[in-house]
Amino acid sequence: GAVVSQHPSWVICKSGTSVKIECRSLDFQATTMFWYRQFPKQSLMLMATSNEGSKATYEQGVEKDKFLINHASLTLSTLTVTSAHPEDSSFYICSASYQGADYGYTFGSGTRLTVV
Amino acid sequence: SQKIEQNSEALNIQEGKTATLTCNYTNYSPAYLQWYRQDPGRGPVFLLLIRENEKEKRKERLKVTFDTTLKQSLFHITASQPADSATYLCVLNTDKLIFGTGTRLQVFP
Numbered sequence: 001g002a003v004v005s006q007h008p009s010w011v012i013c014k015s016g017t018s019v020k021i022e023c024r025s026l027d028f029q030a031t032t033m034f035w036y037r038q039f040p041k042q043s044l045m046l047m048a049t050s051n052e053g054s055k056a057t058y059e060q061g062v063e064k065d066k067f068l069i070n071h072a073s074l075t076l077s078t079l080t081v082t083s084a085h086p087e088d089s090s091f092y093i094c095s096a097s098y099q100g101a102d103y104g105y106t107f108g109s110g111t112r113l114t115v116v
Numbered sequence: 117s118q119k120i121e122q123n124s125e126a127l128n129i130q131e132g133k134t135a136t137l138t139c140n141y142t143n144y145s146p147a148y149l150q151w152y153r154q155d156p157g158r159g160p161v162f163l164l165l166i167r168e169n170e171k172e173k174r175k176e177r178l179k180v181t182f183d184t185t186l187k188q189s190l191f192h193i194t195a196s197q198p199a200d201s202a203t204y205l206c207v208l209n210t211d212k213l214i215f216g217t218g219t220r221l222q223v224f225p
Contacts, residue, residue: 006159034213043120043205043215044160093159104150104162105213112157 002028002098006108013084013115021079021111023094029074030096034105035067038091050077084115118143120216122206128222129196137191137219139206145184150207151191154218160205164191196223 003026013019023033031052036044048069049057056069066088068080081088095107121140129135139149148167152160166173166182166189173180179192193200203218 004159041217043217044213045215046212049212091157095159104152104165106162107152107159110157110159 002106004096004106004108006094010112015085016083018082021092023077023108025075025096028098033077033094033096035079036093086115089115118214120206122216122219126220126222131223131225133196135193135196135221137204139189141187146208146210148209149189152205154203198223
């Protein structure tokens with residue numbers, strides 16, 4: 001089955017530093033990947049749609065200069081949280097569709113970011 | 117805007133019983149609706165998808181219904197097991213995925 005690998009699974013960083021999260025489709029090509037953020041006891045909220053070879057599409061209210069997305073290949077998308085602050089602490093999850101949206105989405109295992 | 121309501125309270129049931137989770141949504145009915153399972157500290161795992169022209173969909177011990185008149189989907193787990201304990205998310209497909217907050221299911225022996 002389709003697998004999306006996400007790394008790291010957790011990271012702690014200091015305020016003001018940047019953190020990169022990787023999302024890889026292991027056994028399929030993903031022209032589109034999605035990045036979500038989930039706060040405790042809340043639903044997943046779409047942050048941006050990552051398109052291979054083009055600029056990402058950000059949801060309203062998400063700062064594109066703060067959350068840099070790069071989708072340089074058909075199997076890799078990265079999310080970089082720049083100048084991180086404690087309020088950026090959250091659970092970040094990526095996903096992709098293997099057979100098309102009609103067949104559900106495959107999610108990565110998530111990255112717990114803690115900014116101190 | 118489209119909203120999803122899932123029972124935010126935990127559902128506790130005894131092993132072997134059928135668990136029934138409810139998902140209600142507002143506004144227009146999506147072309148299809150999905151259910152996912154999420155364990156603590158993990159990403160969601162796809163379970164079932166049901167289309168608007170389908171009344172019911174089954175997969176092993178899982179059953180999903182979709183009533184576009186009531187704007188409701190029901191998710192059933194028959195012969196529940198402690199391993200079924202998790203949070204179950206109702207997700208609508210519009211131009212993007214809209215997630216409910218989930219219902220936490222606890223199956224005790």
